[in-house]
Amino acid sequence: MREAVPGEIMQTPDMDLGARGYEREHIDTVLTAIRKHFPAYFATFAPSAEKAFEAFQTAVAEWRKELPDYEAFLDADSLEEYEDDPGSFKSCIRSRCPIIRRSLNSPASEMKKYKVAFSRAEGADLLRVTKNLAAFGREHMESFDDTTHEATADVAGLSLGDLLEEDYVVYGVIGGGIRSHFLYSLSPNAFPNRSRSAVWALYYLSGKRDFGFDDGSEFLMIDLDENNPSTQQNYHYPYDLFAYYALEVYKILKAACAVQGLHLEDAYRYVYLDTFLIHVADQHADEIKLLKGMPEDYYGD
Numbered sequence: 001m002r003e004a005v006p007g008e009i010m011q012t013p014d015m016d017l018g019a020r021g022y023e024r025e026h027i028d029t030v031l032t033a034i035r036k037h038f039p040a041y042f043a044t045f046a047p048s049a050e051k052a053f054e055a056f057q058t059a060v061a062e063w064r065k066e067l068p069d070y071e072a073f074l075d076a077d078s079l080e081e082y083e084d085d086p087g088s089f090k091s092c093i094r095s096r097c098p099i100i101r102r103s104l105n106s107p108a109s110e111m112k113k114y115k116v117a118f119s120r121a122e123g124a125d126l127l128r129v130t131k132n133l134a135a136f137g138r139e140h141m142e143s144f145d146d147t148t149h150e151a152t153a154d155v156a157g158l159s160l161g162d163l164l165e166e167d168y169v170v171y172g173v174i175g176g177g178i179r180s181h182f183l184y185s186l187s188p189n190a191f192p193n194r195s196r197s198a199v200w201a202l203y204y205l206s207g208k209r210d211f212g213f214d215d216g217s218e219f220l221m222i223d224l225d226e227n228n229p230s231t232q233q234n235y236h237y238p239y240d241l242f243a244y245y246a247l248e249v250y251k252i253l254k255a256a257c258a259v260q261g262l263h264l265e266d267a268y269r270y271v272y273l274d275t276f277l278i279h280v281a282d283q284h285a286d287e288i289k290l291l292k293g294m295p296e297d298y299y300g301d
Helices: 024-045 049-073 076-084 086-096 098-105 109-120 123-142 146-150 176-186 196-205 239-259 266-282 285-292
Strands: 220-223 230-233
Touching (some): 024 196, 049 086, 049 176, 049 266, 076 086, 076 123, 086 123, 098 109, 098 176, 196 230, 196 239, 230 285
8 A cells, every 4th residue: 555656646537446445444544544644734724722713613603604595495395395396496406505506606617517417407306306315314313313423433333325325316416515515504413514625635634545446546536638637536435435534534623622622512513524624625725726637527426
């Protein structure tokens, strides 16, 4: 298992972790690398307790600002009203869902393919998947316990594997990133936000290592096409595996904050983590821009 050579880019046009990505030995090796690199990033994130507290408070306030929109949008009775005319749900999700609205209103050129995918999507499919996600979130939270959650010892223990099924995806529009954002926006104590920045952050926290994968880092998808080279965060990265790493990184973050006298509330567990992971990715903004070579194709991955 070798360290990545500075400046080296390996080709991973279709990164497939297979069973190996879930093996305990592999996960422990990745976590060891993360623990090694964490202190340097935490030092820049929290040069003082006050700086970290301010960053966390700002993030929580931003999350809370959008909470009413997601509560209204994902309300079971509200969604049920569209069953008589599922096609009309397309207008609803466009106007009432913050993350979809931002994606469609973005002037960025990289959003063109997302907008095309959305235009082709059927309202009935969008409604079906949104209802499934909302129901999953409600059912998951019925038995959710914060103490038990933080004591989870493996990927399966998080009980998130079902989210990988076809029932929870509209390709090109509602994929891994937006799926997780729906759930995170209602219950950030249980569901980490698998954003682009979060996956990039895991790449850097793990030391940019390939961990023995022939295709390179599991957190990236790289295409060395000489006419159109690009590097993207692995938008196929399985949510259950991401969530386990997210939990483990959160526990490292929580312990580091405790040393500084900062208490992290369970209710905002993954808001805190998201704030830290964005910071990690931001430290490499120039390199990420260079690695991309071209804009990422999808926000709805």
